[in-house]
Amino acid sequence: MSLVELDRLQLRHGLLEAVRDFSLSVADGETIALVGANGAGKTTLLRAIAGAHRPSAGTISFDGRDITRVPAHRRVRMGIALVPEGRRLFPTLTVEENLLVAATGGRSGRWTVESVIEAFPLLARLRRQRAATLSGGEQQATAIGRALVTNPRLLLLDEVSLGLAPLAVDSVYESLATVIAEGATVLLVEQDLGRATTIADRVVCMLEGRLVLQGAPGELTREQITDAYFGLQRTGDARS
């Protein structure tokens, strides 16, 4: 059964068409990696699903319900959480406050402020520290924790490894693997193709706002993905 259904979605930034005619169905429990060059519309797509960007055409359904016009904070209550690009923590709030502030807006479940801090041991000693003073990895852990305390059914992750040390990326992905194993549906944007294909059930390639290639990591060759990434296939088709 599909949890998310995107139907001919069109997203604009003013005159710029960031995402065009985009349809995608995400099954409950599935992990999808969105790949594509900068400006392909990945971030805009995630923000639209989270409710931070209003589509100019098309519909978004969640759990069988049309949520295209539902405001972002109500989508959190329904079980959609976004870890935004660049973390976007509340800088003068402490780590604990960043988690607390999100704890009442979502669903109830196994994730609480305490269980998140248990799952990310590095946060325990940073509890009372302001978010602005954290390192990139610590901020990312807080941002993921802040999304988890809402107990999402659908977790949207936008470039969680961006700007992190390799070791920090490993620990972020370790904790994600736990979340995925527990049955969460995950849609992640990841620049590192290797990581994306390891963690995902399905890879979706975007080019200039369109879905150009998708399939299970095993079915797609690296060449196919890079071709779709840079649009080589498409120009080839156009010429022939």
Next chain:
Amino acid sequence: MTWVNDVVQGIMLGGFYGLLACGLALMFGLMRIINLAHGDLAVLGAYLVYLLLEHWNTSPFVAFVAVLPVMLLIGYVLQRALLERSLRSGLLVPLLTTFGLSIVIQNLLDQGFSPDDRSLGASAGSVATASWQITSQLSIPAIGALALGVAVLIFGGLQLFLSRTQAGRQMRATAQDPDTAELVGINSRAVYARATAIAVAIAAVGGVFLAIRSSFTPYSGPTYLIFAFEAVVIGGLGSSLWATLAGGIVLGIAQTIGGQINPEYPILAGHIVFLLVLASPRGGLLNLRGATT
């Protein structure tokens, strides 16, 4: 010794200005709205208390308890019906909206109460006139001490609310990043409405003190808006609550000392301090990192 007296009087006057400035700073810190109707809302609160006292022989402070829920409601509805819509169109539209609202309130008060001078001083009884003589040159007026005490309580209470409660944390988070606040499940519009309700209620507290200290007319609002605005700017534009109270106190001291130099100077001295702060490199003398941002 007269200087000591001036400073003491200035601090108490500053407490009063702090009360008027508190809601203005809260709304600016949270939504970047400069509420030009803030002074008129304070005067409206004073008129509501005045109205109650016409039918009910009690102290203005007791009457205020009955007016408080009305002011909270006015603030809430004002945000939901008017400011929320105007906020969607950028920063200039709320400014124009509150400017219009200011005129509407003034004219409604004029229609309802006539342009005559009113005062709550008489109904406040001895608190309006009593003072403690400390030395021959230093006396502390009860109403000034009360205003300062109430200001400290309100600022302290608001600070506790912002740092300890979930609604307060949501307010701080929304002030910093409304977009992300929505993404973690915070209804930013509800947060805004709650904040405006609080801001308007505190403005009315200031309005009651205004009405006890001196007389007021339907057109008194803008004069006090200027003092409140100056206190907010001197206090670093709502960057911290306590800095706003400090800004009010700096303004109060400037005015009393100016008045000591020449009885015609108090307002001018306040404006000069305000302009100096505006012209200073950081644009805010007490621009401390604080609770509301």
